[in-house]
Amino acid sequence: MIRRDYLIVGAGIGGVSACEGIREHDKKGTIVLAGNETALPYHRSQLFPSQLGKRAGSAEQVQIHDAAWFAKNHIELRLDTLVTQINLERHIAVLANGQAIEFRKACMAMGSRARRPQVAGGNLGNVFYLRTLRDVQALREVVDLENEVAVIGGGCIALETAALLAQLPKVKVSILHRGAQLWARYLGPELGAWLADYYTKQGVKLMLNQSLSGFEGRTVLKNIAMKSGDRISAGLAIVALGAEPNLGLVAGTPLAYPHGTPVNEYLETDEKGIFAVGDIASYPDKIFGGVRRFEHWPCAVEQGHIAGANMSGKKRIKFDFLPHFSSTVFDLHFDFVGDFSRPATRLEVEGDHAKKKFAVRHFILGHLMGVTFCNQPAEKIEAAKAELRAWPRGKKAAVEEQK
Ligand SMILES: Cc1cc2nc3c(=O)[nH]c(=O)nc-3n(C[C@H](O)[C@H](O)[C@H](O)COP(=O)(O)OP(=O)(O)OC[C@H]3O[C@@H](n4cnc5c(N)ncnc54)[C@H](O)[C@@H]3O)c2cc1C
Known part of the structure; x- marks a missing residue:
């Protein structure tokens, strides 16, 4: 068993920001940052413009920090490393390779995964769920072969991918959405109808008021069936029906409520010394009241910095955040x-x-x-x-x- 001062589980923006927050106040404490992806931590929110745009770039473009930054800051970065078990009372975690780490304080930053609808054919080839750099790179490769793309959903991920893919040569994009307009929740019905019309004018086919019934094909997607009985042919589907928190590691503990990991205003859980940030954290909302879990980049950045500062023991900062985020389409x-x-x-x-x-x-x-x-x-x-x-x-x- 090895011993470290801080263990950060999940090398997304929440985990990296927690490291930054710790290092601002504690230059010497030992930090392990364990993440199960293979790429250096990257800007997930920049994945679409950087990888799907007309001038798609390299993975390096989206890195949060290069390898030298982690070395310079004495952060032991363990990529391709799943944390498989955690003992919240004894402060011991086990990695997929069997190694155990005893830690003084930990930050849970496991983020989310794409929600998979309970319908037939969800595992067929060319049915994509977008979360990681690898997912988006794989999509880009397949789009060059299959140019009839159906996007299922009406949130930010759905509308951003649809807009970027529609601008690629020869790609025909459809959106299948259960609402009557686009982004009516943010724009209201009239401007929601205007946005739908905007997509249509850019060549995107809209199938509104439609719910997904299932994917059809023998091994690879051929058709998408809707609950209305309608059916469209599509060589590629992108399922963008929201995300759910990655709480498998803490399943069965008080850190795994259906709506996330409860934290107090200092982002600490009920388990002393265990903090949680980013997409999994369910925090008290000081501004609008109640508790909120906010799956957006600016929230994970700020929570990571505050949790890191508080973990160092040198600060005691309250999280007081006004929800905000942004999105670009066309x-x-x-x-x-x-x-x-x-x-x-x-x-x-x-x-x-x-x-x-x-x-x-x-x-x-x-x-x-x-x-x-x-x-x-x-x-x-x-x-x-x-x-x-x-x-x-x-x-x-x-x-x-x-x-
Ligand atoms: C494609 C895409 C585009 C987005 N665009 C925007 C945008 O434009 N604006 C915006 O505000 N938000 C956007 N978001 C949301 C934003 O990216 C997230 O809110 C943010 O990444 C959350 O950060 P996080 O660190 O909590 O989780 P994540 O970024 O999900 O990172 C968590 C990491 O932990 C890893 N992990 C999970 N369990 C374990 C384990 N047991 N052991 C080791 N590692 C583990 C995961 O694999 C992942 O790498 C987007 C999300 C996606 C998927």
Whole structure:
């Protein structure tokens, strides 16, 4: 058995940010960063533009840090290394090669995997689930052979891949989505219909109000069947129906709730010395209330840094995050700020969608909950963040006054 001060499980952005957070406050403590992917940690959020765009680049382009950075910072990076067991009481983890590591503190940063629908044919050849650099590189290879692509889903991953693939020569893209518009949750029905029309004008075939029934083919995908009874031929399908947290390592422990690993405002779990960050962490939301698990890049970065600082024992920082993320489809850059988990009771649109520049403000019972921006400057986005940060506390005060 080897002994280390810190064990970080998962070498995605949450895990790497935790290492950065530790090193900012503890230059000497020994750190093992174990991840089961083979590539150096990379910008998962940049995978599509970097690998699927018209000018697709190399894997090095998306690295978070090069190998020299990990060496210089004395971070023992174990790639291609699955952590198979963890004893949360005795602080011992076991790696796939059988080696055991005793640690003082650990950070769980196992991220998510693509959700697989319970339908027939989900394991046929050419049915893709996108999560890793390898998945996206494999897709790129197959797209050169199969140019009828069906994207299943209506979230960011679905719309981003559809937009990038539709811009490749000879590739015909369809989107199969159960909603009546695109991104209606963020844009509302009218602008959601406008976005659907935008995709159609870019040559993407939309099959809206359709649910997946199954994939057909002997060993490789031939057709996609829908619950309506309709069927389309497709040589390649991309299933983008959301993600679920990777909690296999902690299954059966209090760290594996169905909605993630519960952490307190310092990102520590109920098990002393064990922290959790990124896509798996279910944290108390100081701004909108309740608990939230937010599967987006900026959240994992900030949580990693804070958990790392807190693990060092030199700091005690609370996680106080305003949900935000961004996405680009064709020439439309969207920023999403705030809480879109519940449907708005009123939407206010500012700007002109014909000019591809607008903002949609979401209200629930008169209170601003979130703003979707399309091609808007950073100042406006920062102003909305400040407004959203201010109101809940202001609202609480106003409610108190009315009593
Ligand atoms: C293709 C794609 C595009 C995206 N684009 C955007 C975007 O544009 N904007 C945005 O805000 N967000 C985006 N996201 C979401 C964002 O990438 C995630 O929120 C973020 O990567 C979460 O970081 P994480 O460190 O928690 O998890 P991950 O990045 O998933 O990293 C976790 C790592 O841990 C490894 N692991 C799991 N279990 C073990 C184990 N037992 N032992 C060892 N290793 C293990 C996993 O294999 C993985 O490598 C995208 C996600 C995907 C998949």
